[in-house]
Amino acid sequence: MTETLSSDLVRKITENVTVPLVFRNFISDWPLCRWDMEKWCSALGNKEVPFRCLRKHLVSDEPCWERKCEVKSMTFKEFITQSPTSEQWMYFDYKHLPQWFDEHAEFLKEVSWHKFGYPDKGAADSTLWIGSSGAHTPAHQDTYGYNIVAQLYGKKRWILFPPESGGMKPTRVPYEESSIYSELNFYCPNNMEAFNGLSRGRTVELCAGDALVVPRGWWHYVQNVDSVNITLNMWLPHEKDNSTRVSEALTKIMVAQVCKDLPQDTAKLLVNPNEDDLSDTPLAVLFLQLESVTKSYLDSRRKLRRIKRQRTCDDEANPPDIETLDLQAVLKDHKNLEVPPTVSAEELINLLKRNVRDFANTGVSFDEDEIDGTRSLCLTKAIIDAFSDNNVIELVKQNLFSRLK
Structure with missing residues (x-):
């Protein structure tokens, strides 16, 4: 019989687990996960916010660095209207909630991380991500803390690798404190050979109501699957x-x-x-x-x-703590917990080829003046x-x- 996940156990898991862990349907009872587009439009209002945008069909060996993107201001309603047909992907990403929304907004009042064992964490500790299909974050490591992700609307694909993975080609250019980027382009790469040596990767798609724990130091590439995608996350400190x-x-x-x-x-x-x-x-x-x-x-x-x-x-x-327990037993007792399945280099390349077919089937490659x-x-x-x-x-x-x- 599947046991109920207590907030104390969830907190122990998030603090100690060393592999990514998915909580299926764990937050499906959050009101935010049941909001439709009309409700989101009402909650986010008519305030214009900056979306970074880039052509979907851009094929390159270099990742789609933020510097390549143009910034367009639009309301959420304008975003959901343009998203399905736009030739660009759009991302209002990495936005600390209190900096963008009034503290009395209904949206912020609904944010609580109590279920994860953090009753004192709410909107003030959360970051918002709103994007269209193809919108993504280049593969990187977060140097501080660990990450809890709550999927509110749409589907989001995660590709993850352990901290010590070889072949990720780490770089500090472009430099950003707390982020070590990979030089590999997981969106629409021009050359697939760079991915042949990658091993120990894991991949998972999060649906609305799912949550994910990303342990400290894990590489991750994150891409929106649906035309409208809404995610919240919270970073928590680590002893290191x-x-x-x-x-x-x-x-x-x-x-x-x-x-x-x-x-x-x-x-x-x-x-x-x-x-x-x-x-x-x-x-x-x-x-x-x-x-x-x-x-x-x-x-x-x-x-x-x-x-x-x-x-x-x-x-x-x-x-x-969770490390002294049998993680396999925990997974067995709680059917809504799962470790993302491993992905071979061949499977990863096929996934990337599908991305190219979906977004770059025009045959257009990058122009010389678009090289970083x-x-x-x-x-x-x-x-x-x-x-x-x-x-x-x-x-x-x-x-x-x-x-x-």
């Missing part, structure tokens, strides 16, 4: 974030220094649009940020050592990627800590 913030602060200083010595238009080719002010940020400010996160990390390490020293031989057992400008900065990009390589940054960080002790 203090250390990662030092790595990110070191990387930011290095990228900022490179950008400061380049013409502004050139420097912008190295960063995502939300980092356009990086080259104008005084280095003194960046060093203060580094000092702050370094102090926080070292303080947390000292505190942990004190706790270990003060620990007595108390025989009281620690309560078990960073190709003309090949050496600069290579230097940034070389210095920001995880092994290099880790060595610098440990050297820094030893000197500061």
